[in-house]
Amino acid sequence: MKARVFITLKSGVLDPQGKAIHHALEGLGFQGVNDVRAGKLIELDLGDGTSDSDIEDMCRKLLANTVIENFRIERLETA
Amino acid sequence: MKTAVIVFPGSNCDRDLAVALEQATGRKPAMVWHKEAELPEGTDFVGIPGGFSYGDYLRSGAMAARSPVMRAVKDAAERGVPVIGICNGFQVLTEAGLLPGALMRNAGLSFVCREVPLRVENSQSLFTSAYDASEEILFPVAHHDGNYQADDATLDRLESEGRVAFRYLDQVNGSARNIAGILNDAGNVLGLMPHPERAFEPAHGGTDGRRLFEGLLETVAA
Numbered sequence: 001m002k003a004r005v006f007i008t009l010k011s012g013v014l015d016p017q018g019k020a021i022h023h024a025l026e027g028l029g030f031q032g033v034n035d036v037r038a039g040k041l042i043e044l045d046l047g048d049g050t051s052d053s054d055i056e057d058m059c060r061k062l063l064a065n066t067v068i069e070n071f072r073i074e075r076l077e078t079a
Numbered sequence: 080m081k082t083a084v085i086v087f088p089g090s091n092c093d094r095d096l097a098v099a100l101e102q103a104t105g106r107k108p109a110m111v112w113h114k115e116a117e118l119p120e121g122t123d124f125v126g127i128p129g130g131f132s133y134g135d136y137l138r139s140g141a142m143a144a145r146s147p148v149m150r151a152v153k154d155a156a157e158r159g160v161p162v163i164g165i166c167n168g169f170q171v172l173t174e175a176g177l178l179p180g181a182l183m184r185n186a187g188l189s190f191v192c193r194e195v196p197l198r199v200e201n202s203q204s205l206f207t208s209a210y211d212a213s214e215e216i217l218f219p220v221a222h223h224d225g226n227y228q229a230d231d232a233t234l235d236r237l238e239s240e241g242r243v244a245f246r247y248l249d250q251v252n253g254s255a256r257n258i259a260g261i262l263n264d265a266g267n268v269l270g271l272m273p274h275p276e277r278a279f280e281p282a283h284g285g286t287d288g289r290r291l292f293e294g295l296l297e298t299v300a301a
Contacts, residue, residue: 013228014253016184062145065138065174067181068228 001046002076003055007064008039080299082108082124085152085168087143092129092165092276099276100126103292113146123299124161125152127168129221129274139182139224140170149175161205161299162268166222169260169270178263178270179237180229185222186253192221194285196248197259197273201241204262206269209294216287218273220251225272227254227261237261245271 009015015037022036042063044055055073064071082100086093093110100108108126109119118125133142143149149171156162156177164172172178185191194217199210210216229237234255237243245260252272260271275288 014183014186014226016186016188016226016253020188062137062141065141065181067173067179068183 001048001050003044003046003050004074004076005042005044005055005059005063006039006072006074007042007059007069008072009037010068010070013068080104080106080123080296081119081121082106082126083111083118083122084108084126084128085111085113085148086128087113087130087132087146087171089132089134090128090130090167092167092274095274096126096128096165096276099279099288099292100124102279103289103296111148113143113148116147116151118148118151118155122155122160124295125155125163127152127162127164127171129166129168132167132171135224138170138174140167140172140174143167143171144174144176153177156263156268159265159267161295163206163295164268164270165274165276166220166225166272169272170224172268172270177268178261179233180227180255180261182224182272183226183228183253184224185226185251190221190223191225191252192219194219194278195251195259195273197245198248200243200246201262203241204244204266204269205298206262206291206295207244208298209290215248217278217285218245218275218288219277219283220273222252222272225252225254227252227258227272229255234258240264242266244269245273 017038018036059071170182199214202210202212242262247257275291278285278288
């Protein structure tokens with residue numbers, strides 16, 4: 001079983017990397033980009049017994065810093 | 080005083096900190112590898128040095144904060160043993176939950192490496208008793224992720240409880256309220272981005288950092 005964890009900065013937290021990407025996009029001539037926020041994607045390959053709450057625990061204890069980041073878990077059924 | 084310096088893979092200021100501690104205390108610190116589960120018996124000061132522990136993987140300080148030795152450091156801090164985290168050590172302390180808030184990428188995105196003027200905001204703490212109230216001092220900084228952030232309630236509490244130890248006089252990295260270093264609520268854990276151990280002897284270009292270690296020695300020995 002695989003899961004994806006999306007980690008994003010909480011709204012209101014300044015994202016200098018997102019800002020730099022935004023500037024670079026504008027520099028390349030792309031119009032109409034209102035804002036850019038950069039985050040992380042972590043893919044987990046998990047044993048069958050892993051519950052949703054186990055994954056949440058992983059997020060809270062290590063994968064995300066909940067002072068500044070939110071996380072969202074997406075479970076992928078094995079193809 | 081029996082001191083210990085924690086060493087993670089990627090620490091690079093551990094030797095500078097060891098030299099400063101040896102000069103201040105007259106005794107070599109124990110260098111404690113991150114895989115150790117315990118600190119040496121009778122350790123009465125712990126230093127977490129600067130560097131790039133675990134290559135800054137995931138977030139600066141995140142992996143180091145979960146290493147075995149940090150459980151021992153947390154226990155020691157709870158017993159009241161003074162703990163200082165400098166630069167990456169500050170990041171480790173916030174990631175470990177020993178200090179509130181987080182250190183994010185510098186607002187200007189650049190690595191900042193220069194001497195910065197600081198104001199001593201609390202000269203009554205275990206670590207800052209050798210400084211005068213509101214004294215202005217110079218410490219070097221060298222970091223990419225030094226932008227201190229916390230929610231407003233936390234920042235208000237830090238300020239009202241005298242837990243902002245040092246503040247930048249100029250804008251250095253985007254830190255909320257120009258915070259350079261903070262104390263925990265018990266006052267025995269200090270985290271700061273600037274490097275007092277690199278302003279220790281005249282050859283460093285300044286000696287303002289020396290009093291942090293000497294003051295600490297006096298308060299701990301007293």
